Amino acid sequence: MIIIGELINTSREEVEPAVKDRDKEFIQKLAKEQEGAGADFIDVNCGTLIREEVEAMEWLVKTVQEVVEVPLCIDSPDPAALERGLEIHKGKALVNSITAEEERYQETLPLIKEYNASIVALAMDDGGMPQDAEDRIRVSTKLIEDLSNDGVSEEDIYVDPIIQPIGTDEKMGVQILNAIDEITNEYPEVHITCGLSNISHGLPQRPLLNQAFVLLAMSRGMDSAIMDPLDERIIALITAAETILGNDQYCANYIKAAKSGILDA
Incomplete structure (x- = not known):
C-alpha cells in the first residue's frame, strides 16, 4: 500500500498559520512524524494561500525535503505552484493532479513530462464530477489512454476515482468500489489512489467508515491512499x-x- 501523508495542508486549521509564518520547526516535525509512521510520499498543499501559493509551495518543498528521505506529492490545481515545486524538488515527485478537463490537461501535461513526475489523475472531465461507476470508468480510461499516448508510463499514473461522501448517496461506496475493480482489471500497472477521508464526510464515527472503506477498496485493487499515516x-x-x-x-x-x-x- 502506497501511503501519501496528507497532514501538511493549509486547509487544516493548525497548518495554515504555520505556513504563513514560515514555522519551519512545526512543518518539519509534521513531515518527520509522517515519514516515521510509514508514509511513502509527503503531500504538500498550500492552496488556501491563494495570493502567495507559489512562494509558499517553494518554501514547503525546501523545508520538508531538508528532513525527510521520501519524495513529495506536490498538490495544487495551479500550474505555476506545481512548476515552482517541481523545479526545486529533489528526485522524482508525484503531482496532484491532472484531470480530463481540456485546459487543465494541457497545462499540466508539459510539467509532468519535463520533470518526469508521477501523476494523480482525477476522474473528472469538462462535464464535471462523476455520478456513478460508469462515469468514473469512462473518464479514467480516457485519462490513462491519453497519458500513455503522451508518453507517461502506466506505473506513473495514480488514478483517483474521486471519493464522494457516502452520506450524500448510500450507493456511492458500491459505485466507487465497482469502478476500482474495473479499472484495475483493465490496467493492472496503473495505481489507484483516493482521498480516503472523503467517504465519511459529515457522518459520525468517521474513522470506522474510513477503515471499512480502505479494506474493501484494497480487496478490489486500490493500492494507494491519501490519508493520515499517524492513525x-x-x-x-x-x-x-x-x-x-x-x-x-x-x-x-x-x-x-x-x-x-x-x-x-
Whole structure:
C-alpha cells in the first residue's frame, strides 16, 4: 500500500498559520512524524494561500525535503505552484493532479513530462464530477489512454476515482468500489489512489467508515491512499489486509510490524 501523508495542508486549521509564518520547526516535525509512521510520499498543499501559493509551495518543498528521505506529492490545481515545486524538488515527485478537463490537461501535461513526475489523475472531465461507476470508468480510461499516448508510463499514473461522501448517496461506496475493480482489471500497472477521508464526510464515527472503506477498496485493487499515516489503527488494518491479499511474502511485513508494536493499535 502506497501511503501519501496528507497532514501538511493549509486547509487544516493548525497548518495554515504555520505556513504563513514560515514555522519551519512545526512543518518539519509534521513531515518527520509522517515519514516515521510509514508514509511513502509527503503531500504538500498550500492552496488556501491563494495570493502567495507559489512562494509558499517553494518554501514547503525546501523545508520538508531538508528532513525527510521520501519524495513529495506536490498538490495544487495551479500550474505555476506545481512548476515552482517541481523545479526545486529533489528526485522524482508525484503531482496532484491532472484531470480530463481540456485546459487543465494541457497545462499540466508539459510539467509532468519535463520533470518526469508521477501523476494523480482525477476522474473528472469538462462535464464535471462523476455520478456513478460508469462515469468514473469512462473518464479514467480516457485519462490513462491519453497519458500513455503522451508518453507517461502506466506505473506513473495514480488514478483517483474521486471519493464522494457516502452520506450524500448510500450507493456511492458500491459505485466507487465497482469502478476500482474495473479499472484495475483493465490496467493492472496503473495505481489507484483516493482521498480516503472523503467517504465519511459529515457522518459520525468517521474513522470506522474510513477503515471499512480502505479494506474493501484494497480487496478490489486500490493500492494507494491519501490519508493520515499517524492513525495507528488504520495502519495496523492496512498491514493485516496486505498480508491477507497476498502482498506480503512469507508474512514478513506482518511479523515485523507485530514485533515493532505497530499492530497493537
